[in-house]
Amino acid sequence: MSAIPLSWWIFVATALFMIGFYVALTRKNAIAILIGLELMLNATNINLVAFDRYITPARVEGQVFAVFVIAIAAAEAAVALAIFIAAYRRRGTVDVENLDSMKF
């Protein structure tokens, strides 16, 4: 068994998830909100790989899931940044408080 208890990984992943959550809630710049989302996805990845290592060490299912998470995060980041650049070109800002024309 490894020298590091499983609870340490869970603690770090939870703390990182909450940091990402806080960033996504408070920032006004859309790109900073995207950074917060990516931090949350990464925290999830730490958990997936840690559980894979401690609960099913002879198999690699957790790592397979983590690879899928990374691939989908990459797709999401590419589309989101393209939308931000198009919005900046049209509106001159990526501040989410000014991008509210779809708000009811």
Added chain:
Amino acid sequence: MVEQIVFFIFTILVLGGGIGVITTKNIYYAALFFSASLSGMAGYFVLLNAGFLAAVQIVVYIGAIAILILFAIMLSRRMMTTKEQQTNRQTWLAAIASFLLFVALLGVVMQVTWPLSAEKHADNVLVLLGMSFLGSYVIPFEVVSVLLLVSLIGAIILARDIQTEEGRE
């Protein structure tokens, strides 16, 4: 013992990077702190016997996503205007909500007795990963590759400058 020291060093990188993202006013520095956090996570994956994921983390996250974010920041902001307020008015509310959720999640998760396995970890992780991707997970794998292609084309179309292209014709 050595593993624990290495774990603490990477934890400083990961959580320090995250706290840097929160505290810095400059969005460009926030993206740089974000890449520091990502590199710490690559170290975590090495500790967790996931060398392939560590390489993927560095190549895809730091090499592609973080650089893409830096480019988007440079394309969409005047870099020197760091004076303006970067956060909305709900800072305290969000801080309290995140902290309470953190305590609640930890309280629940720490009570669970995980079915820890005493088995030895697999030596041939890369072989097993390859078998999984082209074996039991072949359909999700293909779907993800189509998804990546779709998002690639979609990103190009979204970011294209329609007005200047029309002017050129």
